[in-house]
Amino acid sequence: MTYSSPLLDLPGAVEGGGPDAGVAAHYGDPFREQRSLAQGAAVVDLSHRGVVTVSGPDRLSWLNSLTSQLLLDLPPGRSTETLLLTVQGRIEYGARLLDDGATTWLIVEGSEAQGLAGWLQRMKFMLRVEIADASADWAVVGSVGPVAGLADHAVWVDPWPDVTGGGFPYSAVQEAAHPGRERPWSEYLVPQDSLYSAVTSLGDHRAAGTMASEALRVAAWRPRIGFETDDKAIPHELDLLRTAVHLAKGCYRGQETVARVHNLGHPPRRLVFLHLDGSQHTLPKEGSAVVLDGRVVGRATSVAHHWEMGPIALAVIKRSVDPAATLVVQDDDELYAAAQEVIVAPDAGQVVGRATGFLRGPR
Known part of the structure; x- marks a missing residue:
């Protein structure tokens, strides 16, 4: 219903x-x-x-x-x-x-x-x-x-x-x-x-x-x-x-x-915050591909227009993606430049384990 x-x-x-x-x-x-x-x-x-x-x-x-x-x-x-x-x-x-x-x-x-x-x-x-x-x-x-x-x-x-x-x-x-x-x-x-x-x-x-x-x-x-x-x-x-x-x-x-x-x-993947290029006055659809150097590295999962920051998004991308790289969100033929802001760190996990003493062996 x-x-x-x-x-x-x-x-x-x-x-x-x-x-x-x-x-x-x-x-x-x-x-x-x-x-x-x-x-x-x-x-x-x-x-x-x-x-x-x-x-x-x-x-x-x-x-x-x-x-x-x-x-x-x-x-x-x-x-x-x-x-x-x-x-x-x-x-x-x-x-x-x-x-x-x-x-x-x-x-x-x-x-x-x-x-x-x-x-x-x-x-x-x-x-x-x-x-x-x-x-x-x-x-x-x-x-x-x-x-x-x-x-x-x-x-x-x-x-x-x-x-x-x-x-x-x-x-x-x-x-x-x-x-x-x-x-x-x-x-x-x-x-x-x-x-x-x-x-x-x-x-x-x-x-x-x-x-x-x-x-x-x-x-x-x-x-x-x-x-x-x-x-x-x-x-x-x-x-x-x-x-x-x-x-x-x-x-x-x-x-x-x-x-x-x-x-x-x-x-294997990490959540990232994206500042989207707002010059097109549109927003990509949720689920749009996140691309680096012509290769799909993730998906834009939530997209919004913030009253102060303008177009923003959350995305889930491959952990190996360079945090300094400028990404592109591709919605069919529309391309949106996207600057990353790291949420989950690429080295999260092993470094976390060492910091808390969970790992055994040399440090």
């Missing part, structure tokens, strides 16, 4: 497409909306997101055994992020996770909710857990920073870009200078039947579209499941060990690959 948000009835609303269909891409003034959102004066309708709930006394220990994050004794109200990996360590599902003391809430991409709920249902065995796809009952509203008018609602606070307990940064930037610090992101869980009134009652906050939230996400180097991930993606390539993986927890599916790459090698 196709979803359509009630907030599309607001003046000027233009519906998004692709994974963001069903909510507004903008309400008539994308750059103003983006500026308001960045300044904490707007909220974004993300009600097309999926919401999966897990209840029962075994919920946290059970989820802990299945996913990449340490969830044992997670205090009520504390936000975290976790991944479900394949046996080969590739990202299968990613979830924003919040526990309220009785229920664990998993916020996912809308296309993932049904599949995740079904996968969890098959894995419950005899444990005391109940799983439900609650997407039809709950909506998500995003903001930069807290929103006083939504204070009564459960809120997931993005840990990005902090390095959470048991995590490790793969980015080359100094932590204090990480651009994600300019985007303290929150997502509120609002009953679907009160979404319209909850947002329209926020007199001091305007509505912004997903064009605004996506531009701020790209500028913050924040990976998004289904955009930066594909069927080969591992967490190291996207710097997700900082927020979504606990390197010292017990066994879970895919742990062997996570540990091996972190301790002994390098991820």
Whole structure:
């Protein structure tokens, strides 16, 4: 069934497409909306997101055994992020996770909710857990920073870009200078039947579209499941060990690959931020080839027009690409020069292992 948000009835609303269909891409003034959102004066309708709930006394220990994050004794109200990996360590599902003391809430991409709920249902065995796809009952509203008018609602606070307990940064930037610090992101869980009134009652906050939230996400180097991930993606390539993986927890599916790459090698690809040539007044499509010297070395995974920086993108490219090289994003016959800004360092992995004492032998 196709979803359509009630907030599309607001003046000027233009519906998004692709994974963001069903909510507004903008309400008539994308750059103003983006500026308001960045300044904490707007909220974004993300009600097309999926919401999966897990209840029962075994919920946290059970989820802990299945996913990449340490969830044992997670205090009520504390936000975290976790991944479900394949046996080969590739990202299968990613979830924003919040526990309220009785229920664990998993916020996912809308296309993932049904599949995740079904996968969890098959894995419950005899444990005391109940799983439900609650997407039809709950909506998500995003903001930069807290929103006083939504204070009564459960809120997931993005840990990005902090390095959470048991995590490790793969980015080359100094932590204090990480651009994600300019985007303290929150997502509120609002009953679907009160979404319209909850947002329209926020007199001091305007509505912004997903064009605004996506531009701020790209500028913050924040990976998004289904955009930066594909069927080969591992967490190291996207710097997700900082927020979504606990390197010292017990066994879970895919742990062997996570540990091996972190301790002994390098991820085969790396996430990079691109400053695109804006002289053409257009943007390349997501999925466009990233080219160096006539050879495809990766794909542009998220593309946006930032209100201050202009055209920007995230891309996943081969680790061996020279960080100083000027790349080209090729969208059919259109070519866009692209200057790199390193996110995941080309030498991340082995150097990380040596710095933390994981490797054996000469240093």
